[in-house]
Amino acid sequence: MIDKILTSTASEAVRFLFNVPIDPSLLAVQRTIPAFRNQGDFSMVVFPLLKISRKSPEETATMIGNEILANMPEAESFGVVKGYLNIRIKPEYWMQFLSENQNKLSYGITETASGNPVVVEYSSPNTNKPLHLGHVRNNLLGYSVSQLLKANGKNVVKVNLVNDRGIHICKSMLAWKLSGKDETPLSTGKKGDKLVGDYYVLFDKLYKAEIQDLMASGKTKDEAEAASVLMAQAREMLLKWEARDEDTLKLWNMMNGWVYDGFDVTYKRLGVNFDKIYYESQTYLLGKEIIEEGLKSGILFRKEDNSVWIDLTTEGLDEKLLLRSDGTSVYMTQDLGTAQLRANDFTPDSLVYVVGNEQNYHFEVLKHILFKLGRPWAEHIYHLSYGMVELPEGKMKSREGTVVDADDLMDEMISTARSMTKELGKIEDFDSEEAQKLYWIVGMGALKYFILKVDPKKNMLFNPSESIDFNGNTGPFIQYTYARIKSVLRKAEAELKVDTDFVVDGFHAKESDLIHSLYEFPAVVKQAAEALSPAVMANYLFELAKEYNTFYHELTILKEEDEAKKASRLAISSLAAIVIKNGMQMLGIEVPERM
């Protein structure tokens, strides 16, 4: 990469001029800011060198500039403003870059995967309620991060750990049984996850009524909760489940089956998928051997009441419970077990957990425990901790009915895409199937981009009364730019063949900006993956699309009479389309050929 060459040339220059070897990071090369683009493509700050040069900033910069010009064939000229050295790269360099990559469909993507896999866990739903906007953020992040890692040549295993057991499922099961209506998805025409979710809500309603009654008869809230028959029945059901009671298992299997059918539909529409699905009903007993092992080695200890703990106070944390006094496991025990299971299944390079930031502490503890128990791979556990999706009135609460349902939201996005497309009237020749596909692409593009453009670790706001935009910094804007480019390219191909070898005197400022942005794409792919942040990619793509639209507006392409210029602009367009398509694919967003 040219910026690397520049850095090493410059540090050589400093060594030659001032006879002092320097750390190249002192001269971090950066892209010249727009105000000074007339002077160069790259800039260096010479202030840190003044102690070495013992000259004025201008003089120091000029000396280095001359030295670079003399030793770096790609450098064309330089300019100095205060302590900034701006270097222009020869257009020949950019021309070569363009002709080499203009038709490279895999530009920015490392196609051959190598190394042990990265295991990415995401989604991880409970089977007692349908997916909502919070889950949507989780799923989109997990899928996109997986795509980004793949684009960087990693083997990726996407896993989902479904929480299919526990008291919450028993509540839905119990309410269903008590209602006596024998409803099924088939009999009601309802999506299975929705139906089960309704019964979960029904349980809560019945339970609250029971508590009310008990309190009306003079009990305190605590007493009422302790005396609740419904809760006792739910617990009994859980015990029966654990005892593998046949009827209970049958009901459980049936209702979970409904939920999975429902989830499958939602996952498919969201465009996410998994390489392996773990079920807690099969993993919840794991971890106990690890505990035994830790007890033996003395890293864990047992209290008088028989409960097992780890002391993490030297790590600045607390003591943490790992086994209850009755010998049963807690969440942490299971997670230790499933982490080990994954380590055994895949011998991964690293483990990524896409889990909300309310579990920051949990994962910090998890890492520490595994590390103390002699699992060196624990060092490569990354908790991709994302913020809440909040509504204007605050947090979403399932029980208060303030959740934004994933299916409803997708329906709404697609229907908005439909009405906007119809209003614009550009696809009248599409058949119904093509049109439906486009509505889905655009609607989902708007939704996905809206969520992914925000830095994962930040909380974000969703206002249901203001529908998600389709103009400005949005998915459809980027999709539109792609469709626009493709339209030009189609026309160019329909004309005569355009020469892909071209020589131009130089580039227009708008062309240079675009070329430079396109040149940066592979670095952005890397950076986004390292940061586990689709937002890095999203924001880059928006800037790129904006630059293309400015270029498109200010310069003609097909009507350009100078054939070389025309060819260069087509090359820029072609590569821009490739970058947008590849970048969007890393976000899990499709792009339409027309819209």
Added chain:
RNA sequence: GGUCCGGUAGCUCAGUUGGAUAGAGCAGCAGCCUUCUAAGCUGCGGGUCAGGCGUUCGAGUCGCCUCCGGAUCACCA
């Protein structure tokens, strides 16, 4: 109370390892379709980067303190 995360334009958000004059989008106003897709482009207004102190040639970015918001600190998951 301890720990962690956040606070940037009216609103939603960017801002690479500290670098030049802090940027977008939306909303508002004014323009641009006989020309490669107007889901677009151009222009205008809009800021005590929560506040203070410090480190530095240079701080939205790093450190300390204060204020505000959120999360977490369960024999819940």
